Amino acid sequence: MNAINAIVHLANNADPARRRKLYRQRSNPFDLRDLNFEIKYRFNKDTVRTIIDLVEDDLVQSARGGGTCPELQVLVAIRCWGRREVQDDAGDLHGLSQPTVSRICARVAHAIANKANSFIKMPITIGEQERISAKFRAIKNFPGVIGAIDCTHIKIKKTGGDMAQYYINRKGYYSLNVQVVCDADLKIMDIVARWRGSTHDSRIFMESNIKQRFEDRQFRGRLIGDSGYPLLPYLFTPILRPSRPEEEAYNNAHISTRNTVERCFGVWKQRFQCLLHGLPVSLQNGKAVIIALAVLHNIAIDMNDTLLEQHMEQVPVTPQLSTENSVHDNRPSLLRRRSQLILQNFINQHF
Template sequence: MQALQALESIAVVENDVISRRRKVYRSRGNPFSLDDEEFRKRYRFSKKTATFIINLVREDLKLSAKGCGTSPELQVLTAIRCWGRREVQEDAGDLHGLSQATTSRICNRVARALARHSSEFIKMPTSLAEEQKLMMEFRQIRNFPSIIGCIDCTHIKIKKHGGDLAQYYINRKGYYSLNVQVTCDASLRIRDIVARWRGSTHDARIFNESVLRERF
Protein backbone atom coordinates (compact mmCIF):
# COMPACT_ATOMS: atom_id res chain seq x y z
CA MET A 1 0.00 0.00 0.00
CA GLN A 2 2.79 2.38 0.92
CA ALA A 3 4.64 1.51 -2.29
CA LEU A 4 1.50 2.32 -4.33
CA GLN A 5 1.13 5.67 -2.58
CA ALA A 6 4.80 6.44 -3.25
CA LEU A 7 4.37 5.67 -6.94
CA GLU A 8 1.28 7.89 -7.10
CA SER A 9 3.21 10.73 -5.43
CA ILE A 10 6.05 10.39 -7.95
CA ALA A 11 3.56 10.45 -10.82
CA VAL A 12 1.95 13.63 -9.48
CA VAL A 13 5.36 15.31 -9.15
CA GLU A 14 6.38 14.28 -12.68
CA ASN A 15 3.12 15.57 -14.14
CA ASP A 16 3.58 18.83 -12.26
CA VAL A 17 7.12 19.24 -13.61
CA ILE A 18 5.98 18.48 -17.16
CA SER A 19 3.15 21.00 -16.91
CA ARG A 20 5.55 23.66 -15.65
CA ARG A 21 8.03 22.98 -18.45
CA ARG A 22 5.43 22.96 -21.18
CA LYS A 23 6.24 25.95 -23.40
CA VAL A 24 3.39 28.33 -24.09
CA TYR A 25 3.48 30.17 -27.42
CA ARG A 26 1.97 33.62 -27.60
CA SER A 27 -0.37 34.50 -30.41
CA ARG A 28 1.43 36.24 -33.27
CA GLY A 29 -0.52 38.58 -35.47
CA ASN A 30 0.16 39.53 -39.09
CA PRO A 31 1.46 43.13 -39.29
CA PHE A 32 0.74 43.19 -43.03
CA SER A 33 -2.96 43.06 -42.19
CA LEU A 34 -2.68 46.69 -41.02
CA ASP A 35 -3.70 49.42 -43.43
CA ASP A 36 -0.87 51.27 -45.23
CA GLU A 37 -0.94 54.35 -43.01
CA GLU A 38 -0.90 52.40 -39.73
CA PHE A 39 1.83 50.08 -41.05
CA ARG A 40 4.09 53.03 -41.90
CA LYS A 41 3.36 54.62 -38.53
CA ARG A 42 4.45 51.47 -36.69
CA TYR A 43 7.39 50.40 -38.85
CA ARG A 44 8.62 53.61 -40.52
CA PHE A 45 8.53 51.95 -43.95
CA SER A 46 5.85 51.28 -46.53
CA LYS A 47 4.73 47.69 -47.03
CA LYS A 48 6.51 47.65 -50.39
CA THR A 49 9.85 48.69 -48.87
CA ALA A 50 9.45 46.32 -45.92
CA THR A 51 8.76 43.46 -48.33
CA PHE A 52 11.92 44.34 -50.28
CA ILE A 53 14.01 44.21 -47.08
CA ILE A 54 12.42 40.92 -46.03
CA ASN A 55 13.09 39.28 -49.39
CA LEU A 56 16.67 40.56 -49.33
CA VAL A 57 17.52 38.69 -46.12
CA ARG A 58 14.93 35.90 -46.22
CA GLU A 59 17.45 33.09 -46.81
CA ASP A 60 19.65 34.39 -43.98
CA LEU A 61 16.77 34.33 -41.48
CA LYS A 62 15.07 31.03 -42.19
CA LEU A 63 14.62 29.02 -39.01
CA SER A 64 13.45 25.49 -38.37
CA ALA A 65 9.68 25.18 -38.18
CA LYS A 66 10.23 23.04 -35.08
CA GLY A 67 9.27 24.93 -31.95
CA CYS A 68 7.16 27.48 -33.78
CA GLY A 69 10.16 29.24 -35.37
CA THR A 70 9.70 32.94 -36.06
CA SER A 71 9.13 33.76 -39.73
CA PRO A 72 11.57 36.05 -41.63
CA GLU A 73 8.73 38.58 -42.00
CA LEU A 74 8.16 38.82 -38.25
CA GLN A 75 11.89 38.89 -37.51
CA VAL A 76 12.54 41.84 -39.82
CA LEU A 77 9.51 43.81 -38.67
CA THR A 78 10.32 43.23 -35.00
CA ALA A 79 13.88 44.50 -35.50
CA ILE A 80 12.71 47.50 -37.54
CA ARG A 81 10.19 48.36 -34.84
CA CYS A 82 12.91 48.30 -32.15
CA TRP A 83 15.36 50.38 -34.16
CA GLY A 84 13.04 52.80 -35.91
CA ARG A 85 11.03 53.75 -32.83
CA ARG A 86 13.84 53.21 -30.29
CA GLU A 87 11.46 50.92 -28.51
CA VAL A 88 12.27 48.78 -25.48
CA GLN A 89 12.78 45.19 -26.63
CA GLU A 90 10.26 43.85 -24.16
CA ASP A 91 7.56 46.20 -25.49
CA ALA A 92 8.33 45.32 -29.11
CA GLY A 93 8.30 41.63 -28.19
CA ASP A 94 4.91 41.89 -26.48
CA LEU A 95 3.50 43.56 -29.58
CA HIS A 96 4.61 40.63 -31.76
CA GLY A 97 4.03 37.78 -29.29
CA LEU A 98 7.73 37.32 -28.51
CA SER A 99 9.77 37.31 -25.32
CA GLN A 100 12.43 39.94 -24.63
CA ALA A 101 15.21 37.36 -25.02
CA THR A 102 13.85 36.24 -28.40
CA THR A 103 13.53 39.84 -29.53
CA SER A 104 17.17 40.49 -28.58
CA ARG A 105 18.35 37.48 -30.61
CA ILE A 106 16.19 38.55 -33.55
CA CYS A 107 17.66 42.08 -33.58
CA ASN A 108 21.16 40.62 -33.60
CA ARG A 109 20.31 38.12 -36.34
CA VAL A 110 18.62 40.69 -38.59
CA ALA A 111 21.45 43.22 -38.13
CA ARG A 112 24.04 40.64 -39.19
CA ALA A 113 21.91 39.55 -42.16
CA LEU A 114 21.58 43.14 -43.38
CA ALA A 115 25.30 43.76 -42.89
CA ARG A 116 26.11 40.82 -45.17
CA HIS A 117 24.30 42.63 -47.99
CA SER A 118 25.69 46.10 -47.25
CA SER A 119 28.21 46.08 -50.12
CA GLU A 120 25.34 45.81 -52.61
CA PHE A 121 24.09 49.25 -51.61
CA ILE A 122 26.86 51.09 -49.74
CA LYS A 123 29.54 51.82 -52.33
CA MET A 124 31.32 54.75 -53.88
CA PRO A 125 30.85 55.49 -57.60
CA THR A 126 32.60 52.93 -59.77
CA SER A 127 32.67 54.80 -63.11
CA LEU A 128 33.47 58.27 -64.43
CA ALA A 129 29.86 58.69 -65.56
CA GLU A 130 28.57 58.01 -62.05
CA GLU A 131 31.08 60.43 -60.54
CA GLN A 132 30.01 63.17 -62.97
CA LYS A 133 26.38 62.53 -62.08
CA LEU A 134 27.12 62.98 -58.38
CA MET A 135 29.10 66.17 -59.08
CA MET A 136 26.16 67.59 -60.99
CA GLU A 137 23.79 66.80 -58.10
CA PHE A 138 26.04 68.62 -55.63
CA ARG A 139 26.43 71.58 -58.00
CA GLN A 140 22.65 71.90 -58.15
CA ILE A 141 22.45 72.35 -54.35
CA ARG A 142 24.71 75.38 -53.81
CA ASN A 143 27.00 75.29 -56.82
CA PHE A 144 29.50 73.01 -55.04
CA PRO A 145 32.23 72.21 -57.63
CA SER A 146 33.78 68.77 -58.19
CA ILE A 147 32.22 67.11 -55.13
CA ILE A 148 31.19 63.45 -55.06
CA GLY A 149 30.54 63.04 -51.33
CA CYS A 150 30.26 64.67 -47.90
CA ILE A 151 32.15 63.06 -45.04
CA ASP A 152 31.89 63.36 -41.27
CA CYS A 153 32.21 61.31 -38.11
CA THR A 154 29.55 60.75 -35.47
CA HIS A 155 29.65 59.07 -32.07
CA ILE A 156 27.34 56.07 -31.65
CA LYS A 157 26.69 55.43 -27.97
CA ILE A 158 27.39 51.89 -26.71
CA LYS A 159 27.11 50.10 -23.38
CA LYS A 160 29.97 50.38 -20.92
CA HIS A 161 32.95 48.44 -22.24
CA GLY A 162 34.96 46.38 -19.77
CA GLY A 163 38.57 45.26 -19.81
CA ASP A 164 41.92 47.02 -20.00
CA LEU A 165 40.95 49.00 -23.11
CA ALA A 166 37.69 50.36 -21.70
CA GLN A 167 39.06 53.89 -21.35
CA TYR A 168 39.69 54.13 -25.09
CA TYR A 169 35.97 53.85 -25.79
CA ILE A 170 35.23 57.03 -23.79
CA ASN A 171 34.91 59.99 -26.15
CA ARG A 172 35.55 63.67 -25.48
CA LYS A 173 31.98 64.08 -24.24
CA GLY A 174 32.56 61.49 -21.52
CA TYR A 175 30.49 58.50 -22.63
CA TYR A 176 31.30 55.16 -24.28
CA SER A 177 30.96 55.17 -28.04
CA LEU A 178 32.20 54.10 -31.45
CA ASN A 179 33.40 56.92 -33.69
CA VAL A 180 31.74 56.13 -37.03
CA GLN A 181 32.82 57.77 -40.28
CA VAL A 182 30.08 58.13 -42.90
CA THR A 183 30.18 59.50 -46.44
CA CYS A 184 26.97 60.37 -48.26
CA ASP A 185 26.01 61.79 -51.66
CA ALA A 186 23.78 64.74 -52.53
CA SER A 187 20.65 62.59 -52.05
CA LEU A 188 21.76 61.59 -48.52
CA ARG A 189 22.47 58.02 -49.58
CA ILE A 190 25.29 56.44 -47.58
CA ARG A 191 28.21 55.73 -49.92
CA ASP A 192 30.88 54.62 -47.46
CA ILE A 193 30.93 53.76 -43.77
CA VAL A 194 33.69 52.88 -41.29
CA ALA A 195 32.35 51.61 -37.96
CA ARG A 196 35.28 49.98 -36.16
CA TRP A 197 37.04 52.76 -34.25
CA ARG A 198 36.83 53.41 -30.51
CA GLY A 199 35.23 56.62 -29.28
CA SER A 200 38.49 58.31 -28.27
CA THR A 201 39.90 58.06 -31.81
CA HIS A 202 40.26 61.37 -33.65
CA ASP A 203 38.32 61.90 -36.88
CA ALA A 204 41.53 62.62 -38.81
CA ARG A 205 43.07 59.27 -37.90
CA ILE A 206 39.96 57.39 -39.01
CA PHE A 207 40.09 59.09 -42.40
CA ASN A 208 43.88 58.73 -42.80
CA GLU A 209 43.65 54.98 -42.27
CA SER A 210 40.50 54.41 -44.35
CA VAL A 211 40.24 52.73 -47.74
CA LEU A 212 38.48 55.87 -48.95
CA ARG A 213 41.57 58.03 -48.41
CA GLU A 214 43.78 55.40 -50.02
CA ARG A 215 41.53 55.41 -53.08
CA PHE A 216 41.68 59.19 -53.44
Protein backbone atom coordinates in the same frame (compact mmCIF):
# COMPACT_ATOMS: atom_id res chain seq x y z
CA MET B 1 -9.85 0.01 -19.56
CA ASN B 2 -9.80 0.55 -23.28
CA ALA B 3 -7.08 2.51 -25.10
CA ILE B 4 -9.05 5.79 -25.28
CA ASN B 5 -9.89 5.74 -21.58
CA ALA B 6 -6.25 4.98 -20.78
CA ILE B 7 -5.09 8.06 -22.70
CA VAL B 8 -7.64 10.26 -20.94
CA HIS B 9 -6.58 8.83 -17.57
CA LEU B 10 -2.91 9.59 -18.27
CA ALA B 11 -3.71 13.16 -19.39
CA ASN B 12 -5.77 13.84 -16.26
CA ASN B 13 -3.08 12.45 -13.97
CA ALA B 14 -0.06 14.04 -15.68
CA ASP B 15 2.65 15.61 -13.54
CA PRO B 16 1.26 19.06 -12.58
CA ALA B 17 4.80 20.42 -12.25
CA ARG B 18 5.54 19.79 -15.89
CA ARG B 19 5.49 23.01 -17.90
CA ARG B 20 3.34 23.14 -20.97
CA LYS B 21 4.66 25.08 -23.93
CA LEU B 22 2.48 28.10 -24.52
CA TYR B 23 2.25 29.85 -27.86
CA ARG B 24 1.52 33.53 -27.71
CA GLN B 25 -1.05 35.07 -29.98
CA ARG B 26 0.60 36.87 -32.89
CA SER B 27 -1.08 39.49 -35.01
CA ASN B 28 -0.09 40.32 -38.57
CA PRO B 29 1.55 43.79 -38.72
CA PHE B 30 0.73 44.05 -42.42
CA ASP B 31 -2.93 44.32 -41.42
CA LEU B 32 -2.22 47.79 -40.00
CA ARG B 33 -3.22 50.86 -41.98
CA ASP B 34 -0.42 52.19 -44.17
CA LEU B 35 0.47 55.30 -42.15
CA ASN B 36 0.22 53.49 -38.82
CA PHE B 37 2.44 50.72 -40.22
CA GLU B 38 5.04 53.21 -41.38
CA ILE B 39 5.18 55.05 -38.07
CA LYS B 40 5.61 51.80 -36.17
CA TYR B 41 7.97 50.06 -38.59
CA ARG B 42 9.83 53.06 -40.12
CA PHE B 43 9.16 52.04 -43.74
CA ASN B 44 6.17 51.58 -45.97
CA LYS B 45 4.97 48.05 -46.65
CA ASP B 46 6.61 47.77 -50.08
CA THR B 47 10.02 48.67 -48.65
CA VAL B 48 9.66 46.18 -45.81
CA ARG B 49 8.75 43.43 -48.28
CA THR B 50 11.88 44.31 -50.26
CA ILE B 51 13.99 44.01 -47.10
CA ILE B 52 12.37 40.68 -46.25
CA ASP B 53 13.09 39.35 -49.74
CA LEU B 54 16.72 40.48 -49.37
CA VAL B 55 17.47 38.43 -46.25
CA GLU B 56 14.78 35.76 -46.26
CA ASP B 57 17.17 32.96 -47.16
CA ASP B 58 19.44 33.92 -44.25
CA LEU B 59 16.61 33.79 -41.72
CA VAL B 60 15.14 30.39 -42.49
CA GLN B 61 13.17 28.48 -39.91
CA SER B 62 14.19 25.08 -38.62
CA ALA B 63 13.69 21.96 -40.74
CA ARG B 64 10.67 21.05 -38.63
CA GLY B 65 9.03 24.40 -39.31
CA GLY B 66 9.68 25.77 -35.83
CA GLY B 67 11.01 29.18 -34.89
CA THR B 68 9.98 32.62 -36.06
CA CYS B 69 9.22 33.27 -39.71
CA PRO B 70 11.62 35.62 -41.60
CA GLU B 71 8.88 38.24 -42.08
CA LEU B 72 8.29 38.57 -38.36
CA GLN B 73 12.02 38.54 -37.60
CA VAL B 74 12.62 41.54 -39.87
CA LEU B 75 9.62 43.45 -38.52
CA VAL B 76 10.62 42.85 -34.89
CA ALA B 77 14.21 44.00 -35.50
CA ILE B 78 13.16 47.12 -37.40
CA ARG B 79 10.68 48.05 -34.70
CA CYS B 80 13.32 47.69 -31.97
CA TRP B 81 15.84 49.80 -33.90
CA GLY B 82 13.38 52.37 -35.18
CA ARG B 83 11.21 53.07 -32.16
CA ARG B 84 13.86 52.41 -29.51
CA GLU B 85 11.49 50.01 -27.82
CA VAL B 86 12.59 47.80 -24.95
CA GLN B 87 13.06 44.28 -26.31
CA ASP B 88 10.68 42.89 -23.72
CA ASP B 89 7.93 45.26 -24.88
CA ALA B 90 8.60 44.48 -28.54
CA GLY B 91 8.40 40.79 -27.68
CA ASP B 92 5.02 41.21 -25.95
CA LEU B 93 3.68 43.04 -28.99
CA HIS B 94 4.73 40.25 -31.34
CA GLY B 95 4.17 37.22 -29.12
CA LEU B 96 7.87 36.58 -28.46
CA SER B 97 10.07 36.40 -25.39
CA GLN B 98 12.78 38.99 -24.71
CA PRO B 99 15.67 36.53 -25.28
CA THR B 100 14.12 35.55 -28.60
CA VAL B 101 13.85 39.21 -29.63
CA SER B 102 17.50 39.76 -28.69
CA ARG B 103 18.64 36.82 -30.82
CA ILE B 104 16.41 37.94 -33.70
CA CYS B 105 17.84 41.48 -33.71
CA ALA B 106 21.41 40.15 -33.82
CA ARG B 107 20.56 37.63 -36.55
CA VAL B 108 18.78 40.19 -38.75
CA ALA B 109 21.53 42.79 -38.25
CA HIS B 110 24.25 40.43 -39.42
CA ALA B 111 22.13 39.20 -42.34
CA ILE B 112 21.57 42.75 -43.59
CA ALA B 113 25.14 43.90 -42.89
CA ASN B 114 26.43 41.04 -45.03
CA LYS B 115 24.67 42.68 -48.01
CA ALA B 116 26.45 46.02 -47.49
CA ASN B 117 28.70 45.76 -50.55
CA SER B 118 25.62 45.76 -52.78
CA PHE B 119 24.14 48.93 -51.29
CA ILE B 120 27.02 50.99 -49.86
CA LYS B 121 29.52 51.81 -52.60
CA MET B 122 31.36 54.73 -54.12
CA PRO B 123 30.74 55.67 -57.76
CA ILE B 124 33.10 53.77 -60.04
CA THR B 125 32.43 54.89 -63.59
CA ILE B 126 33.10 58.39 -64.86
CA GLY B 127 29.41 58.76 -65.68
CA GLU B 128 28.37 57.92 -62.12
CA GLN B 129 30.88 60.39 -60.70
CA GLU B 130 29.75 63.14 -63.04
CA ARG B 131 26.09 62.64 -62.10
CA ILE B 132 26.88 62.88 -58.39
CA SER B 133 29.10 65.92 -58.96
CA ALA B 134 26.33 67.66 -60.91
CA LYS B 135 23.87 67.17 -58.03
CA PHE B 136 26.34 68.59 -55.54
CA ARG B 137 27.01 71.56 -57.82
CA ALA B 138 23.30 72.30 -58.04
CA ILE B 139 23.26 73.03 -54.29
CA LYS B 140 25.59 76.04 -54.22
CA ASN B 141 27.62 75.88 -57.45
CA PHE B 142 30.53 74.03 -55.83
CA PRO B 143 32.13 71.99 -58.64
CA GLY B 144 33.96 68.68 -58.60
CA VAL B 145 32.49 67.19 -55.41
CA ILE B 146 31.63 63.48 -55.36
CA GLY B 147 31.15 63.06 -51.63
CA ALA B 148 30.69 64.86 -48.30
CA ILE B 149 32.52 63.32 -45.35
CA ASP B 150 32.02 63.58 -41.61
CA CYS B 151 31.91 61.51 -38.44
CA THR B 152 29.10 61.03 -35.95
CA HIS B 153 29.11 59.45 -32.50
CA ILE B 154 26.79 56.51 -31.84
CA LYS B 155 26.24 55.90 -28.14
CA ILE B 156 26.94 52.37 -26.90
CA LYS B 157 26.67 50.50 -23.62
CA LYS B 158 29.44 50.88 -21.09
CA THR B 159 32.20 48.48 -22.01
CA GLY B 160 34.63 46.71 -19.72
CA GLY B 161 38.25 45.73 -20.03
CA ASP B 162 41.52 47.62 -20.27
CA MET B 163 40.43 49.54 -23.39
CA ALA B 164 37.10 50.76 -22.01
CA GLN B 165 38.33 54.32 -21.37
CA TYR B 166 39.11 54.80 -25.06
CA TYR B 167 35.44 54.44 -25.93
CA ILE B 168 34.61 57.59 -23.93
CA ASN B 169 34.34 60.54 -26.31
CA ARG B 170 35.00 64.21 -25.59
CA LYS B 171 31.37 64.65 -24.46
CA GLY B 172 31.86 62.05 -21.75
CA TYR B 173 29.84 59.05 -22.91
CA TYR B 174 30.76 55.70 -24.47
CA SER B 175 30.47 55.71 -28.25
CA LEU B 176 31.69 54.52 -31.61
CA ASN B 177 32.93 57.30 -33.89
CA VAL B 178 31.40 56.42 -37.26
CA GLN B 179 32.76 57.92 -40.48
CA VAL B 180 30.35 58.39 -43.39
CA VAL B 181 30.68 59.62 -46.96
CA CYS B 182 27.36 60.52 -48.59
CA ASP B 183 26.15 61.90 -51.91
CA ALA B 184 23.82 64.83 -52.60
CA ASP B 185 20.78 62.55 -52.25
CA LEU B 186 21.90 61.73 -48.66
CA LYS B 187 22.80 58.19 -49.69
CA ILE B 188 25.65 56.59 -47.74
CA MET B 189 28.46 55.62 -50.13
CA ASP B 190 31.11 54.65 -47.59
CA ILE B 191 31.01 53.90 -43.87
CA VAL B 192 33.56 52.97 -41.19
CA ALA B 193 32.02 51.80 -37.90
CA ARG B 194 34.86 50.31 -35.89
CA TRP B 195 36.66 53.20 -34.18
CA ARG B 196 36.43 54.04 -30.48
CA GLY B 197 34.70 57.25 -29.43
CA SER B 198 37.91 58.99 -28.37
CA THR B 199 39.46 58.67 -31.84
CA HIS B 200 39.79 61.92 -33.79
CA ASP B 201 37.96 62.24 -37.10
CA SER B 202 41.17 62.92 -39.02
CA ARG B 203 42.84 59.75 -37.78
CA ILE B 204 39.88 57.64 -38.88
CA PHE B 205 40.14 59.16 -42.34
CA MET B 206 43.92 58.89 -42.59
CA GLU B 207 43.74 55.15 -41.87
CA SER B 208 40.64 54.46 -43.94
CA ASN B 209 40.29 52.56 -47.18
CA ILE B 210 38.53 55.52 -48.83
CA LYS B 211 41.66 57.70 -48.39
CA GLN B 212 43.81 55.04 -50.03
CA ARG B 213 41.40 54.83 -52.94
CA PHE B 214 41.71 58.58 -53.51
CA GLU B 215 45.49 58.28 -53.21
CA ASP B 216 45.31 55.61 -55.92
CA ARG B 217 43.35 58.06 -58.10
CA GLN B 218 40.31 55.85 -58.44
CA PHE B 219 38.10 58.98 -58.49
CA ARG B 220 38.18 62.14 -60.55
CA GLY B 221 36.32 64.32 -58.08
CA ARG B 222 37.02 65.26 -54.46
CA LEU B 223 35.54 65.09 -50.98
CA ILE B 224 34.56 68.01 -48.78
CA GLY B 225 34.87 67.91 -45.01
CA ASP B 226 35.03 70.22 -42.02
CA SER B 227 38.17 71.61 -40.43
CA GLY B 228 38.67 68.47 -38.38
CA TYR B 229 40.15 66.95 -41.55
CA PRO B 230 43.46 67.80 -43.21
CA LEU B 231 43.45 69.82 -46.40
CA LEU B 232 44.45 67.52 -49.24
CA PRO B 233 44.30 67.77 -53.05
CA TYR B 234 41.26 65.47 -52.98
CA LEU B 235 39.72 66.72 -49.69
CA PHE B 236 38.77 70.38 -49.41
CA THR B 237 38.16 71.93 -46.00
CA PRO B 238 36.97 75.43 -45.00
CA ILE B 239 39.31 78.39 -44.71
CA LEU B 240 39.29 79.22 -41.00
CA ARG B 241 40.40 82.84 -41.41
CA PRO B 242 39.23 84.06 -44.82
CA SER B 243 40.85 87.31 -45.92
CA ARG B 244 39.26 87.87 -49.35
CA PRO B 245 35.68 88.02 -50.65
CA GLU B 246 36.45 85.00 -52.83
CA GLU B 247 37.42 82.99 -49.76
CA GLU B 248 34.20 84.06 -48.01
CA ALA B 249 32.21 82.92 -51.04
CA TYR B 250 34.10 79.62 -51.05
CA ASN B 251 33.32 79.07 -47.35
CA ASN B 252 29.62 79.79 -47.85
CA ALA B 253 29.39 77.36 -50.77
CA HIS B 254 31.43 74.80 -48.85
CA ILE B 255 29.17 74.95 -45.78
CA SER B 256 25.95 74.58 -47.78
CA THR B 257 27.34 71.74 -49.87
CA ARG B 258 28.91 69.86 -46.96
CA ASN B 259 25.65 70.19 -45.04
CA THR B 260 24.37 67.20 -47.02
CA VAL B 261 26.25 64.85 -44.69
CA GLU B 262 24.71 66.57 -41.63
CA ARG B 263 21.27 66.13 -43.18
CA CYS B 264 22.14 62.49 -43.91
CA PHE B 265 22.87 61.94 -40.23
CA GLY B 266 19.64 63.69 -39.29
CA VAL B 267 17.43 61.58 -41.56
CA TRP B 268 19.29 58.38 -40.67
CA LYS B 269 19.00 58.89 -36.93
CA GLN B 270 15.40 60.07 -37.14
CA ARG B 271 14.35 56.88 -38.87
CA PHE B 272 16.30 54.74 -36.39
CA GLN B 273 15.98 56.19 -32.92
CA CYS B 274 18.56 53.78 -31.47
CA LEU B 275 21.23 55.79 -33.30
CA LEU B 276 20.08 58.87 -31.40
CA HIS B 277 19.68 57.39 -27.95
CA GLY B 278 22.12 54.49 -27.89
CA LEU B 279 22.53 50.85 -28.87
CA PRO B 280 21.53 48.48 -26.03
CA VAL B 281 23.52 45.58 -27.48
CA SER B 282 27.03 44.15 -27.28
CA LEU B 283 29.86 46.03 -28.97
CA GLN B 284 30.26 43.47 -31.77
CA ASN B 285 26.54 43.33 -32.49
CA GLY B 286 26.41 47.13 -32.29
CA LYS B 287 28.86 47.46 -35.17
CA ALA B 288 26.73 45.09 -37.26
CA VAL B 289 23.58 47.06 -36.40
CA ILE B 290 25.17 50.34 -37.56
CA ILE B 291 26.16 48.85 -40.92
CA ALA B 292 22.74 47.22 -41.29
CA LEU B 293 20.97 50.52 -40.61
CA ALA B 294 23.13 52.23 -43.24
CA VAL B 295 22.00 49.58 -45.73
CA LEU B 296 18.35 50.11 -44.75
CA HIS B 297 18.78 53.89 -45.05
CA ASN B 298 20.01 53.47 -48.63
CA ILE B 299 17.20 51.06 -49.48
CA ALA B 300 14.68 53.65 -48.30
CA ILE B 301 16.26 56.24 -50.61
CA ASP B 302 16.30 53.80 -53.54
CA MET B 303 12.62 53.03 -52.90
CA ASN B 304 11.79 56.74 -52.51
CA ASP B 305 10.38 55.86 -49.09
CA THR B 306 10.26 59.32 -47.50
CA LEU B 307 6.70 59.55 -46.16
CA LEU B 308 7.91 58.94 -42.60
CA GLU B 309 9.88 62.20 -42.65
CA GLN B 310 6.65 64.15 -43.05
CA HIS B 311 5.11 62.72 -39.87
CA MET B 312 8.00 62.63 -37.43
CA GLU B 313 9.81 65.35 -35.53
CA GLN B 314 13.02 66.07 -37.36
CA VAL B 315 16.51 66.04 -35.87
CA PRO B 316 17.66 69.67 -36.04
CA VAL B 317 20.54 70.30 -38.42
CA THR B 318 22.23 73.69 -38.45
CA PRO B 319 24.84 74.46 -41.10
CA GLN B 320 27.98 75.69 -39.43
CA LEU B 321 31.67 76.14 -39.96
CA SER B 322 33.45 73.66 -37.72
CA THR B 323 35.99 75.17 -35.35
CA GLU B 324 37.40 71.83 -34.27
CA ASN B 325 41.13 71.82 -34.78
CA SER B 326 42.79 69.01 -36.63
CA VAL B 327 45.29 66.78 -34.91
CA HIS B 328 48.93 67.67 -35.24
CA ASP B 329 49.63 67.99 -38.95
CA ASN B 330 52.64 65.79 -39.59
CA ARG B 331 52.26 65.74 -43.35
CA PRO B 332 55.35 66.73 -45.33
CA SER B 333 55.51 70.50 -45.78
CA LEU B 334 55.65 70.02 -49.54
CA LEU B 335 52.26 68.26 -49.51
CA ARG B 336 50.77 71.00 -47.31
CA ARG B 337 51.98 73.73 -49.66
CA ARG B 338 50.79 71.80 -52.71
CA SER B 339 47.34 71.31 -51.17
CA GLN B 340 47.08 75.00 -50.27
CA LEU B 341 48.13 76.02 -53.78
CA ILE B 342 45.55 73.70 -55.37
CA LEU B 343 42.83 75.15 -53.12
CA GLN B 344 43.76 78.77 -53.87
CA ASN B 345 43.80 78.09 -57.62
CA PHE B 346 40.38 76.44 -57.26
CA ILE B 347 39.02 79.48 -55.38
CA ASN B 348 40.43 81.93 -57.91
CA GLN B 349 38.93 79.97 -60.79
CA HIS B 350 35.43 79.35 -59.39
CA PHE B 351 34.74 82.07 -56.81
